[in-house]
Amino acid sequence: MFCRHIRNGRGVTYLALMFSIVLIGISVSAAARQWKTLVQREKEADLIAKGIEIQNALALYSATMKIGRVTLADIYPQTLFELTRTPKPFLRKAYVDPLTGGDWEYMRAPTGGIMGVRSKSKAKPIKERDFPLAVRHFEGRKTYHDWIFQHPNPSSMSLLTPPMGVIPPGGAPMIPGAQPAPGTAAPAAPIPGAPRVP
Numbered sequence: 001m002f003c004r005h006i007r008n009g010r011g012v013t014y015l016a017l018m019f020s021i022v023l024i025g026i027s028v029s030a031a032a033r034q035w036k037t038l039v040q041r042e043k044e045a046d047l048i049a050k051g052i053e054i055q056n057a058l059a060l061y062s063a064t065m066k067i068g069r070v071t072l073a074d075i076y077p078q079t080l081f082e083l084t085r086t087p088k089p090f091l092r093k094a095y096v097d098p099l100t101g102g103d104w105e106y107m108r109a110p111t112g113g114i115m116g117v118r119s120k121s122k123a124k125p126i127k128e129r130d131f132p133l134a135v136r137h138f139e140g141r142k143t144y145h146d147w148i149f150q151h152p153n154p155s156s157m158s159l160l161t162p163p164m165g166v167i168p169p170g171g172a173p174m175i176p177g178a179q180p181a182p183g184t185a186a187p188a189a190p191i192p193g194a195p196r197v198p
Contacts, residue, residue, distance in 0.1 A: 041126055044144075046098040047119060048127075051149035052134045054117055057083045057090040058151035064090075074151065076113025080104075099123070099144055107150055116150025 058076065061083055065075035077083050083091035097104050099121040107116035121144040131138045137154040138147050 037126065040123075043098050044125060044127055047144065047147070048132065048135065050095045050098060051117065051147065052132065054080070054083075054091065054095065055134065055149040055151060055153055058115065059153070061090045062151060064088075073111060074109065074115070076109045076111070076115050076151075078113055080114065080117075097121070105145075107148060116148050118146075118148045119144040121145060 061077055062074040066072075069075075080091065080094035083089065084094055096102060097117075097119045099119045102120065104117035105120050106114045107118065109115040123144055124142065125144055125147070129139050134153065134155055135147070135149070141147055
C-alpha cells in the first residue's frame with residue numbers, strides 16, 4: 001500500500017508532511033526547554049535577591065534588639081511579619097519562597113525565633129558559582145534546599161577570618177600546625193573582642 005502511494009506521487013507528499021511534523025515537534029520541544037530554563041533562572045535570581053534581603057533584615061533586627069541589653073546572644077524575630085513592622089521596618093514585606101510560591105522552611109535558633117530561611121525546593125540549581133559575597137558559601141551546594149539565608153552568615157564570617165598564610169597586623173602567619181621559631185615563645189591566643197595592644 002505504502003509503495004503504491006510512493007509510485008503515484010502521493011507518497012512524496014506524505015513523507016514531506018511527516019518530516020515537517022517531526023521538525024515542528026523538535027522545535028517546540030527545544031523552545032519549551034529554553035522557556036523552562038529561562039523561567040528557572042528568573043526564579044533563582046529572585047530567590048537570591050529576596051533571600052539576601054531577609055538575611056540582612058535578620059542581622060539588622062538582631063543588632064537593633066541588642067542595643068542597651070547586657071547580652072551577646074543574637075535575638076531573632078518569631079515571624080517574618082515582625083521584620084515588617086513600622087515605624088522602623090527591617091524588611092519591605094514578608095516574602096514567600098519564589099521557587100514554590102509557598103512558605104519558606106524556617107531555620108530556628110536554639111534560643112527561639114527565626115535565624116534563617118530556605119526554599120523547600122529540592123531541585124538542582126542552574127547557578128553553581130560566582131555568587132554575591134553575601135552568599136558565596138552556596139558554591140558547591142547541590143539543591144536549592146541547601147541554600148540557607150541566615151544570620152550569622154557563614155559568608156560574612158569567612159570575610160572576617162584572614163586567609164591562611166596572611167600575616168595579620170602585629171601577628172604571626174595564620175598557618176595551622178606551624179611551630180614558632182627556635183628560641184621564641186609561641187604567640188598568645190587573642191581573646192575575641194579584646195582590643196589589641198601594639
